[in-house]
Amino acid sequence: MTPADGFRLIEHTADMGIEARAASREEVVEEMVRGLAVLIFGRSPVASRVTTKIEVRAEDPVELLVSCLNEVVYWSEQGHMVPAALRIQSINDGELLATVSGEPFDPERHSMEREVKSVTYHQACLDEIPGGWYARVYVDL
DSSP states (O other): OOTTOSEEEEEETTEEEEEEEESSHHHHHHHHHHHHHHHHHTTOOOOOOEEEEEEEEOSSHHHHHHHHHHHHHHHHHHHTEEEEEEEEEEEOSSEEEEEEEEEEOOTTTOOOOOOOOEEEEEEEEEEEETTEEEEEEEEEO
C-alpha cells in the first residue's frame, strides 16, 4: 500500500483484488470503495456532485462488505457514474447505511480501466486486526 492510499490492488488470474487497512471498520469499507473506483476508473479526477443512499443488510460482516461494494458497482453502471467517496452513517455486523457520491462519467475527464461484473466472495474478509481493520475482496472482470 502506498502512504497516500489505505488500499492496494491485487492481481489474480482472470480477476483482480482489493485489500485495505484502516483504523476503523467504517474507514476500511470507505477505503475499499476508493480502491474499487481506482480499479474501474483509474485515478481520474472525480467530484462529489451527485449522492445516493446505500442501505445493505446481511447475515455477516463479509456479506455486508461484498453487498456494499456490489451496490456501488450497480450505482456506477446504472447511472453511468464515477464514484468519488463513500461516507458511512452507521455500520454493524448486519447492516450498513451510507452515502455514495460521485459524478456522471465523462470520457474527456474519466478513463475506463476495467469493467467489473461483480464483487465475489472468493477469499473475501473483513477482520479486526491489531491496530485496526483489514478487508479483502476479489472482483470478477
